[in-house]
Amino acid sequence: MIIPMVCGDSGGSEQNRSDEVILCPVCQKEGNHVRNVTVRHLVKKELAGKAGQCDYRICMNEKCDVAYYSEDLSIIFEKEDLKVPLWYKEDASPRYACYCSRITEEDVIRAVREQKITEMNAIRKHYDPEAKCQCNVKNPTGKCCTNAFNSFIKKAPDGE
Template structure:
């Protein structure tokens, strides 16, 4: 559907992210999350023929084009900009430093707060690496 890789996401995650007025449309099965940054589809299920687009979602999806704010840690609302700033301005070098400077990963309920339904650690690390490369 999205011409890019997708990942399975539990319906509890989808229920948390869709607008309240359409949350009853979320069925009991699992969904796929579209990882194509240019696609308007966020969650879908081909069996139930259910599609939720960016306009149906409460919180911007960080990797989608034009996401604002661009959250990396949804549980603590830590943005890409904050992580990059912690590296460039505060001297953060690793995950431990990012947690200290930004508060990321402090209140983890990733299954419902992260659009992927899992821990944000890999995305935080990618953002740290991106910032460190900016320093070169």
């Protein structure tokens, strides 16, 4: 982790850079915009204070160790700095499909194969009848888990 200074202390002015392309400083791939609140919730407790006020990018490269980098590149959080594994990183374990209900890839595959449920919300209800969507603070991408969830459903072989 590299923390040379506190980012984004510009008096709380809301800069909207979310459309800007900002490459991961390690792998040079384009990262997706993630709000500060999401990063604060996902990094380990002792690191949350280092997150500053700025927004971040999440590195979507499965082989890269970087999880988040600040938009001014002054702060990098690696995947080990997070409370939960990043589902798409190659060594993620467990691989969560839904962070809100803690449903893993295996749970999804089991529901598809054994319960013949192939619809995301039905699978969610199956495991967590009280499921509430809190993806903005629970999912590391800050977005809803639909894409990950559906990719696991598609991946689940039909069984016999």
